[in-house]
Amino acid sequence: MFPATSSDPHADPQAWLHQTAALFRSLAPAVDFCSLRIVDERSDYLGVRQDVLQPPSTSQSRGAMVSVVHRGGYGYAATSDLSAAGLREAIHRAMDWAARSAGHSVIDFTRIELPRPQGRYASPGVTAPVQRARREIIDLLMAESKACRTDARIVDWSASLWTSATDQLYATADGAEAFQQFRQVMPSLSVSANAGADTQTRSFAGGGLCRQGDLSVLLDSGFVGSGPRLAAEAIALLEAPNCPTGRMDLLLMPSQMMLQIHESIGHPLELDRILGDERNFAGTSFVTLDMFGHYQYGSPLLNISFDPTRAEELASYGWDDEGTPASKVFVIRDGVLQHPLGGSISQARAAMAGHAVGGAASARASSWNRPPLDRMSNLNVEPGDSTLDEMIASVERGVLMDGNISWSIDDSRNKFQFGCEYGRLIENGELKGVVRNPNYRGISASFWRSLRAVGNAGTLEVMGTPFCGKAEPSQIIRVGHASPACLFSDVEVFGAEA
Amino acid sequence: MSMSPSTTTTDMQQQFHALADFIATRLQGSERFTCWFSGESTDFVRFNRGLIRQPGHVRQANLSLSLIDGQRQARGEFSLSGETQTDHARLARLIEDLRAQLRDLPDDPYLLIATEVQDSTRVVASKLPQTGDMVEEILAAAHAHDFVGILASGPLYRGFANSYGQRNWHEIASFNLDFSLYLAGDKAVKSSYAGFEWQSDAFRARYADAAAQLELLRRPAQRIAPGPCRAYLTPTALSEVIGMLGWAGVSEKSLRTKYSSLRRMRDEGLRLHPSIQLAEHTAAGLGPAFQPQGFIKAPRVELIRDGALIGSLVSPRTAREYGLQPNGDEGMDAVELAAGTLPQAEVLKTLGDGVYIGNLWYLNYSDRASCRMTGMTRFASFKVEGGEIVAPLEVMRFDESLYRMLGDKLLGLTRERELLIDSQSYEQRGTGSMLLPGALIDDFSFVL
Incomplete structure (x- = not known):
């Protein structure tokens, strides 16, 4: 027997994921195929705009999707209620959609052999807390922001760091289980300069320095100290001729x-x-x-x-x-x-x-x-x-x-x-x-x-x-x-x- | 469609109020809070080639909490499970986490929240049939065509509460069938049927209209040479252009930082055609009348009057920074453009020789200073000669300034307007809407 609700996800997230998968299996219906995908993602955002710290924000998104294939039909149901009652309702809804779509689907889903994964994957940075030093990051972003206003023509500038830590488990009713952990780092730094109607913006790495890993992604990227360069480039753009045609x-x-x-x-x-x-x-x-x-x-x-x-x-x-x-x-x-x-x-x-x-x-x-x-x-x-x-x-x-x-x-x-x-x-x-x-x-x-x-x-x-x-x-x-x-x-x- | 105020309390509303009451019990000392609730219970049924591709259901609810002490604030958001014990435990943990953050934070000079209590409740009770019944009707109609699209149906919830005791609630149950009928390749007609009460006759009529338009696409498509061309933009096509102004166009912060595409209207007095009257009309929209800091949105904000930029959208944060009064948020959610005088029935005749553009697609600014934007024609667009549709149009890229297309090159706006309901659902179903006429434009610039 399984408890009505699995253990506290905050105390041991990995154990909680596996227990929720076990709970799902105990409830799984007799259908051709049934899977559960649980995602537990924490995101943190720190940003400084024009040298003012924006309200720090944290987000925890936690829920699961049940997918059912039966007699050629397919259906899904997603829920943030991961209790036995919540999973039971999601399974029921997914089964209902699978039944309704049988014979009306773009394909007979039963003819597809779906994978049965087994194992574990961890991205770089999983062992290091991404958001370990909030004060340190705020200071870093603030220092970079303050370095951007090198000229009175700089009218807007901001520096931010968005990080996410995701634990995910994919399980099938017949025993497959793949556990994955991701840590992602997504910094941003941009500077805008204005003269008359013309406004020009330069962004660090074109806004594209986004990778998996820990804070070394940010610290080793050249982000620190790049504010004055971006400001100089924005000013240079204001003074530059138009691109030729x-x-x-x-x-x-x-x-x-x-x-x-x-x-x-x-x-x-x-x-x-x-x-x-x-x-x-x-x-x-x-x-x-x-x-x-x-x-x-x-x-x-x-x-x-x-x-x-x-x-x-x-x-x-x-x-x-x-x-x-x-x-x-x-x-x-x-x-x-x-x-x-x-x-x-x-x-x-x-x-x-x-x-x-x-x-x-x-x-x-x-x-x-x-x-x-x-x-x-x-x-x-x-x-x-x-x-x-x-x-x-x-x-x-x-x-x-x-x-x-x-x-x-x-x-x-x-x-x-x-x-x-x-x-x-x-x-x-x-x-x-x-x-x-x-x-x-x-x-x-x-x-x-x-x-x-x-x-x-x-x-x-x-x-x-x-x-x-x-x-x-x-x-x-x-x-x-x-x-x-x-x-x-x-x-x-x-x-x-x- | 109409929505009326309600004095009853729904189950979801009670759950939200209980959460807000719980937060209040956890405050310490001089702490204050604001919180925002968003939830939905939606059936999504995706179709392709007249059959079902992905049917399913999403039940989700999120609570966003700002913990405030003095002028310091920190925000946290999490997925609600719906179980009281679980959610209270998470909420208690979040409050502890935010409290710990506050100790590290400086004062926020732009913090502004509503302190005058203004409660509100707006509920549209569900009149929706079972989604499966709608799907059966759709499949029955769609079997004869290459039908592709999505049906979304179910209730949406938004709520606000703060430590001053303010409580706001917005709940609507609606459906939106957004679909296309394809002939071949990229030749298709786009349509939609949305509302609060599914009416089979209305659905079949809307579907039949789209199917009839499809017949026009059977003619061989024609290309036009890049260059200026007289054009009619349907309300749907015009919505893509107007929608661009919600992207740092009418936002006060973007006007102040010289990023707004309309900055020359503010700074240099540039004007659009005198017939352009643009407003954010929250009172007529589908979204909540309150916003995350607890302010009640202005029922109607005039943005452009007689072609001149006279207003902007001011968030509480921007209001504090520049010493203004907030009037909502800085993005548009209930857009209204005044009607013109051109009867819809005379559009083709007045267009004469040119192109009839049913939809535009993937717009972006090519030159913000000139409010110049580029994008593509899409779906049912036609070449018109002598006031008659002669052929479908091969997709064309345009690159044109708003100051021209809704300025000196604007020939007229239609007398009839269309209410367009946003079908996008990034993270959750949206509540945006636009009430727009069509626009007849001279020398609309195609480039590729």
Whole structure:
């Protein structure tokens, strides 16, 4: 017999997770498949804006999702009531939806062999309390903030640290159990300068220094002491000429490559988009099931990996949220499209439609209250062999762009327009002056074929974003992107209005 | 749709009041608190190709607590289990944690909470049928089409309480079916059916309207060359443009820090077309009339009058910083744009030659100083010649300044307006809405 409520999660979180899984098993119904995914996440936010500490905030999100497959149907129920009564109600609701959807679902779910994971995964930093020295962090953020106002034209500046500690357990009614722990560090520092109508902003690492680990992520990143540099760059942008307009070479630094990969490779390769699930909201894809294995996505220099095994990257894990073990998969190799980002259910749907295109352990949910679907985890550009100096030296006329500030792409993930915080002219193989409001636009299907140099490992940076939105009901999820600097030819570049 | 005040107390409201009372018993010395409750019990049913993709239920409730002592404050939030003993234990632990934090914190110079007690209760009792019954009707209608979308149905709860004894409650039970009918590729019609009472006839009529529009998409699609083009934006398309102003546009803090896309209206007196009257009309919206610091939102805040920026949204924090009166939060939740004089029935004739844009998508600023934004056409958009729809439009990218499209290039706003209910549900179902006309614009700039 199990108690009506499992032990205190505060005293021993891991024991509590396993006891809750045991409680779930004691209640599990006689169905074809039943699983429980428990998520217990604590987040802490500390921020300083214009040298004023913002109210510190802590969040503890704790709940579970029950999934049921029975007689071809599927249903889920999420609840923050993890007592026996709460789990019993969730199981009942999930069973009810499975029964109602049987015979009306996009697929006979009983035909899919779902994984039965077993084991444990821990991200870097699990043994160190992320939020061990609140006062020390506040002092650090305050010092950085105070260093930003180097000029009367600095009108806004802020420094913050968002950390999260997540314990997660996936269990099936027939005994599978995978326990995972993640520690994530997501700092931010930005400075804005104004003159007349013009306001320019510079952000540390383009807002993309987000990784798994402990506070060393922040302390070893160059964050400390970067405020005056960002302020100087924002002022320089105010005084800079507008970005030129025309077709020219484009050198994207990792903080913009992150966005470029995300929007025009990551999203179009999501298998659920290709299968049509997202057409009412996030959109479809210009990629179709018959393109895998032969479609020339980019130039032969383009190698893209889906890699949830790179430990320090923001979205690494041992198993995805359907229990599939994580592994590195090349989705584009030598420019040719290989595999989509599709979890076990999407792969089965594609295979039943006659397209055994493979996939990856990419079924992820934003938390316990949303069901898993196809997502990027870490989507990376593999480094090439060019130094940054070599790439610059090869450019007759072009612009270097750094730090994303604007992004827009069509629902097929093809026609895009992106803007950056910071630009530098490149003329006759030399880096020249700063230009403001740099923007570029293109079409995914042709843009990646204009890739003419890929930076080596010395130019690579491991980055990530906590804000990737998708799905109905809506979900925001954390993804990682590691990329070198990359050089593209003949891109449409432009600046702001005069 | 209408909502009326209620004097009864619901079960969830009682639970929230009990939690607030419990917090009050744990205070020490000069401590004060504010707390915010948000919860829902929602059925989400996702569809694709006329079938069910992911059906399920989400029951969640969160309590956010600010513990205040003097001018110091710390905030904590956690998921409520619904079990009194469990939640009281977590709450007691959170209060201890926040109390320990307060010892380390400096005074917050911008702390401002409501101290004048203003209770309120607004409840729309559920008239919703079983979600399964709605799903059966949807499947019956959808079997003939490539139907994709989501149904969300169930009650939403928001509550506020503080140590001064103020109690506010907002509870509505609503549904929102947000869907598209696809013809092929990216050719589709987008529609929705939302409200508080599911009416089968109304649903079938809405569905039939969408299906009829689908017929227009059967014609071969046409491209237009990049460049200026006369355009009509439906209320849905215009909502994407207006929605951008909620992103650091009409926020007072963003105007003060020169980040607002409307800063030149404030600083240089730039104006939009004289027919533009924009307001945040909380009293007509679907969200709560109170906000997390306990202030009752202004029922209606005029933002743009006769094309001039005359107001802004001021949070309590910004109000304290700049010596202003708060009027709500700094994001828009109940947007209202005044109607014009162009009859909806005459839109195509007045458009003449141009494009009819049913939806816009994925907008972002390309130049904030000029309030210039870029985005894509999406779903049912058409090329129009001689006042007649001649072909579906291949998706086009636009890049245009608000000062032009709702300024000197605005030809007219429609006499009829449409109430658009936000279907997004990041973390929890939203309560946003917009009441908008359509807009006829000259020389709308397409770039790709």
